[in-house]
Amino acid sequence: xxxxxxxxxxxxxxxxxxxxxxxxxxxxxxxxxxxxxxxxxxxxxxxxxxxxxxxxxxxxxxxxxxxxxxxxxxxxxxxxxxxxxxxxxxxxxxxxxxxxxxxxxxxxxxxxxxxxx
Amino acid sequence: xxxxxxxxxxxxxxxxxxxxxxxxxxxxxxxxxxxxxxxxxxxxxxxxxxxxxxxxxxxxxxxxxxxxxxxxxxxxxxxxxxxxxxxxxxxxxxxxxxxxxxxxxxxxxxxxxxxxx
Numbered sequence: 001x002x003x004x005x006x007x008x009x010x011x012x013x014x015x016x017x018x019x020x021x022x023x024x025x026x027x028x029x030x031x032x033x034x035x036x037x038x039x040x041x042x043x044x045x046x047x048x049x050x051x052x053x054x055x056x057x058x059x060x061x062x063x064x065x066x067x068x069x070x071x072x073x074x075x076x077x078x079x080x081x082x083x084x085x086x087x088x089x090x091x092x093x094x095x096x097x098x099x100x101x102x103x104x105x106x107x108x109x110x111x112x113x114x115x116x117x
Numbered sequence: 118x119x120x121x122x123x124x125x126x127x128x129x130x131x132x133x134x135x136x137x138x139x140x141x142x143x144x145x146x147x148x149x150x151x152x153x154x155x156x157x158x159x160x161x162x163x164x165x166x167x168x169x170x171x172x173x174x175x176x177x178x179x180x181x182x183x184x185x186x187x188x189x190x191x192x193x194x195x196x197x198x199x200x201x202x203x204x205x206x207x208x209x210x211x212x213x214x215x216x217x218x219x220x221x222x223x224x225x226x227x228x229x230x231x232x233x234x
Contacts, residue, residue, distance in 0.1 A: 043208055043225035090159050107159030
């Protein structure tokens, strides 16, 4: 069975500093990995995904994530945090494709990011 | 491009009552998902449709939850009778089907926040 761990419930960072939100995963085969962001009273908004190729994936709003197969990690990063980045961040994993069917997306429990002015 | 639409945004009911949620996916997205997100947790898949057929309902509590997507577009999720533990945000998502039945990135609606008293 696949699983995702987000070890930090909350991350605090000063505005302008770099931020990292951690994610590790467990899945059979090569993973498909995703990051979503959730603002209060809103649905999940897609940020970026890793399918294959370059280990550094660039996404929306200046976010990027680094895939590390040996450490089974997919940490979300941003060089300079903004107050508007404060939100709940979810990492998700799904197994690789092996034909049509259900490829359930499994989410972590989320990390609350607070960017302090 | 319009996103995933959901209604109502909020619903308060008493236990043992029934409730229904509606979802309209992004135009052209053949795959539709319903998720349950309990406070402090990541979303959990309840059911996945491809067109009007069910792909995965393994985590749907079928004694009280039902869902349909009769014409392969809009979908309705129903709870009857509701329990206190059903208090959660119910998220609808949709995705394209690429060649071979493979599904693409999931895009989420704003969700319906259900409170069961």
